Amino acid sequence: MPRTRKEPDARADFRGKAATINDIARLAGVSKKTVSRIINRSPLVRGDTREKVEALMREVGYVPDPLARGLAFRRSFLIGMIYDNPTAQYIVDIQYGALDALRDSGFELVVHPCDSRSPDYVTGVRRFVQQQKLHGVMLVPRVSEDQALCDMLNEIGCRYARIAAVSLDGPEKMVVTHDRDGAAEVADYLQTLGHRDVAMITGPAAYRSAIERTEGFVGALQRRGIELPKSRLVEAGYTFESGVAAAEKLLGAKKRPTAIFCGNDEMAAGVYRVALRMGIQIPQQLSVVGYDDSPLASRLWPPLTSVRRDTRDTGRMAAAMLLQNEAGSRPLSSVRPHLVIRDSCQPPA
Amino acid sequence: MPRTRKEPDARADFRGKAATINDIARLAGVSKKTVSRIINRSPLVRGDTREKVEALMREVGYVPDPLARGLAFRRSFLIGMIYDNPTAQYIVDIQYGALDALRDSGFELVVHPCDSRSPDYVTGVRRFVQQQKLHGVMLVPRVSEDQALCDMLNEIGCRYARIAAVSLDGPEKMVVTHDRDGAAEVADYLQTLGHRDVAMITGPAAYRSAIERTEGFVGALQRRGIELPKSRLVEAGYTFESGVAAAEKLLGAKKRPTAIFCGNDEMAAGVYRVALRMGIQIPQQLSVVGYDDSPLASRLWPPLTSVRRDTRDTGRMAAAMLLQNEAGSRPLSSVRPHLVIRDSCQPPA
């Protein structure tokens, strides 16, 4: 005859049903409320009681049921990751980082891509958050830059962590990636190599990252005495194809720049394509720098010098932020980009 | 004075608390059990009762609480996606496809990367499945090929959908990608172009996809009267670097092949790198074909001919499979690869 429900097995996790809070309470000879206090790390438990119960929980491999806990708490143990349309590598790196932070926390990551151009995407996110009673959400660029979305989240009382190029909110809600600094480092590097006639292919002005990278680059050049004329600044769409079009404009000019900084690696690949077609040698006749340090950067020839972002750390910080108890006065989370020098630049001819 | 709990508001979803099954039951003048039957699409409800209640649910925007439902069902409304280490684009495409299938189903997708080389990864997956009481899991290559993992899942009664190059399980548990056919199409194409001395850089023999692609290629060549000597088959690791090493071996030989088929695009990029270094022109002196049709394929120059897999469809089928009620005798889910011809091949010189 099988064991009855009322005779819990110490190895209950492996055969039959898993142990519940009632089993633990009975076995430990305390009330379930006391067990609950221990699960929730309440200080209102005597040291020896706590130890006895914790030992028992370990022994039987007891883990509280997130569904039951969620129902009682009116909040699940799920973290949502909301994103629009970044590159695959970026999404995956943020996910890995977030999962690093969530490991052994009892929280899980639920992914939620959306289309921020759709008029009712904010409503869609709200439904998602409310129906799942999410514990919090990670906001990845570009949705992280949408103030209307954050207003909605504040209104419904959903905590969130925004990943963005620059601080847009309270420090307890931001992971700042300082794109301005990464772009400035590129400017310094190119100036040091001796480039004076440089150009930039920027991302869409609707992206905060594009603005920051552009201003960081232009500003740092200025500080070093180089003024970038309007014609040397071409806006593109962060895609390969748009990078090709922008490169054609810049490299087809009567006098072409000696170096081009691209707002991301995809557009840098577009510059490579056009340079190849036009017989312009990289880096001998043209220096190129990207941003992202994606896998593509080392697949190109010559390997592309690019700004690396520690995307996994970024994801880790955003998730960790959502696990913290309440605000407190934590410092701003931030992650610094840095230039990875490969073979796509040299002093101008 | 705010509304009390006991006076539900028709727009309860927007102000204060959301409506519950009790609210619906009271407003509709039926028991909560009847509402429950409607939620669960039980046929044991009279048509007019059903319509009345459904109209009311729509009106107040009622959605049953997945936490409460999960607790009562002893099973959550979460689908797990378990994967080891494929490329970022592949993971993201599977996720998008899965989310297509889950949209408006009330189910959500929880991601769970793991390291299948770690000795206790199966235990880790079991903990994940049992603690979250997952409704089912999607198994992506290479974990999808691990019979020990599937045995464990069967043992604990967790439904799963395996994505693999070939059928490894009952049809209600498989999404088959027919890599053999994709590879055969490459062989036919190269033979038609006139190539006789061809080579292949294969993925690791520990991957089912690598075996299928190799056998499909070799077999189709044989059927067309071309026998591939052992020396023309080089095993590599599905990475860029391993592709470089394999290409060096093949292209450094006294007599080099006129065409190389690579088990994936990353390794094809490695062939491009070596060809460039050795001054071998693609496609004039060497034809190259990849597998995956990743974004990389069109970033390379000349654009790479490659086998496309409909990864998003694959993810969609796997998730849809998990939502289906019970087995029944469904046909095998399968997705067909096909060759995308670009500019990396031509007849041999």
Place this chain on the structure above:
DNA sequence: CTGAAAGCGCTTACAG
């Protein structure tokens, strides 16, 4: 076809 009671495994609110 419909419903009243008990229960899923936790926490909150209250009492001591």
Place this chain on the structure above:
DNA sequence: CTGAAAGCGCTTACAG
């Protein structure tokens, strides 16, 4: 520091 009662929002098991 500890506990008994009620409740979170659903479903199951039983009855009619």
